[in-house]
Amino acid sequence: MLHGLATAALRTQDPEDAHRLAIRALKAGLGPSSAADDPILATEVAGLKLPNVVGLGAGFDKNAEVFGPMLRAGFGFVECGTVTPKPQAGNPRPRLFRLTEDRAVINRMGFNNDGLETFAARLARRGPGVVGANIGANKDAEDRIGDYVTGLTRLWGQASYFTINISSPNTPGLRALQTRAALEELLGRLAEARDALPAQGRAPMFLKVAPDLESGEVEAITETVVAHGLSGIIVSNTTISRPALGSRFRDETGGLSGTPLTEMSTRVLAEFAAAAAGRVALIGVGGIGSGADAYAKIRAGASAVQLYSALVFEGPGLVTRIKRELAERLRADGFASVTQAVGAR
DSSP states (O other), rough: OOOHHHHHHHHHTTHHHHHHHHHHHTTTTOOOOOOOGGGGGGGEEEEEEEESSSEEEESSTSSSSSSSHHHHHTEEEEEEEESSSSOBOOOOOOOOOEEGGGGGGEEOSSBOOOOOHHHHHHTTTTOOOOOEEEEEETTTTTOOHHHHHHHHHHHHTTEEEEEEEOTTSSSTTGGGSHHHHHHHHHHHHHHHHHEEEEEEEEGOOOEEEEEEEOOOHHHHHHHHHHHHTTTTTOOOOBBBBOOOOOOOTTOOOOOEEGGHHHHHHHHHHHHHHHTTTSSSEEEEEESSSSSHHHHHHHHHHEEEEEHHHHHHHTTTHHHHHHHHHHHHHHHHHHSSSSSHHHTOO
């Protein structure tokens, strides 16, 4: 009840100010603590042993400040970032919009973050638990691919896994890296850097993609990911499309996330599952606000899921409810483990 009241109070604030207040509260130890996970939710994804399949998506903990509190809140894994080599302020405010009527968020943050060195220093202090690093490129980078290589190299041995974020709509030209020729160069250089780094720090690499893709692009991206030895694909980032929305902020530019993204992201996830045919792991993201939403992603082919936007409306205690509902649905359909349900649709 206390955390519910706090979440309601934060919703009366400017969205970005509310987020900073939430981060401060979590750093002060005011976050919830979760009970032990139901064993049915435990799994292994790309060699990562997860106590449960519900992860925190990138964007919440941009600067690696509260991954510990969010793991204690019940997330099976936490992804920090997006981090860029140099600190950057991001786009001008306002740049974050709460679409309450639609249970959605529009953001045009622009990779605002404290930079790689600060991020690395915080991540170096992490304890148990799976904590990933979402890496990106600076807006003014002359060699954007070089920025990804820098992030991978600097954080080698500190992150449980790496996410290569080429799908944010808020850095001009970034999504062009999803085209086959550009993606071949990006993943080729990253694979070369990875293979030259010490084997002791080796960690899975995932590619995060947009939902605004055609079927041919899905197949091309999948084959490129497989060819360069990445462990998986995260489907998906925010969308630049605009379904019917009721909020007065519906025409703001930026990436749309939350409930309106649920159907689109699950459909694209299923397309990636068909293209991958089990060769790489998939993580489902987009519009997850209930156990039913998480279950749909898993049945569509996701080995694990991530959420973020729903926390804006329900707070960090949401993860406990989603895990409970997901476990109930798994047992109701006769599954003994979450792994058995992957791709069952």
